[in-house]
Amino acid sequence: MMAYQTIFTELSEGILTVTINRPDKLNALNQQVLEELNQILDTIYTDNSIKGVILTGSGPKAFVAGADISGFLSVSSAEGSVLAKKGQDIFFRIENCPKPFVAAVNGFALGGGCELAMSCHYRIASENAKFGQPEVNLGLIPGYGGTQRLTQLVGKGRAMELMMTADMIDAAIAHQMGLVNHVVPSEELIIFTRKSLEKILSKSPVAIGKVIAAVNAAFDHTKNGFNEEIKLFGECFGTDDMKEGVTAFLEKRKATFSGK
Ligand code: COA
Numbered sequence: 001m002m003a004y005q006t007i008f009t010e011l012s013e014g015i016l017t018v019t020i021n022r023p024d025k026l027n028a029l030n031q032q033v034l035e036e037l038n039q040i041l042d043t044i045y046t047d048n049s050i051k052g053v054i055l056t057g058s059g060p061k062a063f064v065a066g067a068d069i070s071g072f073l074s075v076s077s078a079e080g081s082v083l084a085k086k087g088q089d090i091f092f093r094i095e096n097c098p099k100p101f102v103a104a105v106n107g108f109a110l111g112g113g114c115e116l117a118m119s120c121h122y123r124i125a126s127e128n129a130k131f132g133q134p135e136v137n138l139g140l141i142p143g144y145g146g147t148q149r150l151t152q153l154v155g156k157g158r159a160m161e162l163m164m165t166a167d168m169i170d171a172a173i174a175h176q177m178g179l180v181n182h183v184v185p186s187e188e189l190i191i192f193t194r195k196s197l198e199k200i201l202s203k204s205p206v207a208i209g210k211v212i213a214a215v216n217a218a219f220d221h222t223k224n225g226f227n228e229e230i231k232l233f234g235e236c237f238g239t240d241d242m243k244e245g246v247t248a249f250l251e252k253r254k255a256t257f258s259g260k
Contacts, residue, residue: 002043006033008058009040014051015197016044017190019058026065027057029112033068034090041093051205052197053097054190055120056104057113063105063129064113069138084143087112091119091145096216098209100200104193105129106186110168115144118153121212123179124193125171126186131179132168152219153179204241205259 008019018040020027027033044050057063067087075083094101094116103109103120110132117123117131125131133142133150141147142163151159154177162169171183184192200208210232217228236242240260248255 002039004036004040006030007036007040011050013198014049014201015054015194016040016050016052017054017056019056020064021058023057023059023062025068026062026108027059027113028065028068029087029116030068030071034087038090038093041090041097044097044099045093050099051201052100052102054102054104054193054197055094055116056106056190056193060107060128060186062107062113063103063109064116065108066111066113066134067144072138072140080143087115087144091115094119095121096212098212099205100197100208100212102193102197104189105131105171105180106189111135111142111146112144115142115146115149118149118179119145122181124182124184124189124196125174125180126189127171127183128186129171129174129180129183130168131171131174132166133163134166134168136164137166148219150179153177204239204245204255204257206239206241206257207236207245210236 006020006022008021010017020033022028022033044053101120103117103123105117105123105125107126107128108130109117110130111134114131114133133146135141142150147163150162154162158177161167169177171180174180175183182192214225214229214232217223217225241257244257245255
C-alpha cells in the first residue's frame with residue numbers, strides 16, 4: 001500500500017481501518033486528505049485482500065471537523081462548485097463501494113465530517129461524538145452530499161432544522177434520529193465496529209455487494225429500486241456463493257463463501 005501523509009491504513013484479517021490523521025486540525029478535510037482518500041479507494045476497490053473498511057479519525061477529539069475552512073476566502077463561485085463536485089464524487093465511491101464501509105465516529109463529525117460519515121453504509125458512534133452541519137455559520141451550505149444524505153437518514157424536518165440552526169447534536173440524539181446505529185464507550189468503538197463488520201464478512205460478499213447496490217437504488221432518481229432488486233436478486237442465482245449458501249443450509253453446515 002502507498003505511503004500517505006494524512007491518513008493511516010491498517011489491514012487486519014480483511015478489514016482495512018482508514019484513519020484520517022490531521023489531529024492538530026481536528027482531521028479537517030483539505031485537498032490532500034480528499035486526494036489520499038480517493039487513492040485509498042482505488043486500492044479498496046481493486047485489492048482482493050480488503051473485504052471491508054472502518055473509517056475513523058485520529059485522536060480522542062474528532063472524527064472529522066469539516067472541510068478545511070482555511071482556504072475558503074480565495075475560492076470563487078465556479079471553484080466552489082468544482083470543490084463540491086470533487087468531494088461528492090469521492091463520497092459516491094464510498095457509498096457505492098460493494099465492500100461494506102462503516103464509520104466509527106470518535107468525536108466531532110461536523111460539516112464535511114458528518115457528510116463523510118453519512119456516505120458510509122452505516123455509522124457507529126462513541127459516547128463523546130458530536131454531529132452537525134454548521135455551514136450556515138460560514139455563509140455556506142453542505143456541499144459533499146449533506147443536504148441529500150441527511151434528509152434521507154433523518155427525514156426532511158429534522159434535516160432542515162439541523163442545517164438551518166447549525167445545531168450540534170450529541171451521540172444519544174443522533175442515535176434517536178437514526179443518524180447512527182449504535183453508541184458505545186470510546187474505548188470500545190473500534191472493537192465494536194470490527195465485530196459488526198466481522199459478522200458481515202462471514203456472509204456472502206457477492207450478496208452483501210448487491211444489498212448495498214439495491215438499497216442505494218432507493219435513493220437514485222435514475223433507477224427504479226424495485227426493478228433493480230429484481231435484477232440483482234436474479235443475478236444471485238448465477239453465483240457460486242448462492243450455491244454454497246443454499247447447499248450448506250441443506251447439509252446443515254456453515255457456508256464458506258468464495259465471493260464468486
Ligand atoms: N477547518 C480548518 N481548521 C479547523 C477546522 C476546519 N473545519 N476545524 C478545526 N480546525 C482547527 C482549528 O482552527 C484549530 O487550529 P489551530 O490550533 O491552528 O488554531 C484546531 O483545528 C483545533 O480546533 P479548535 O477550534 O481550537 O478546537 P475547539 O475544541 O475549541 O473547537 C470545534 C472544536 C469543532 C467546535 C471547532 O474547531 C469548530 O467549530 N470547527 C469548525 C467546524 C465547522 O464549521 N465545520 C464545517 C466546515 S464547512
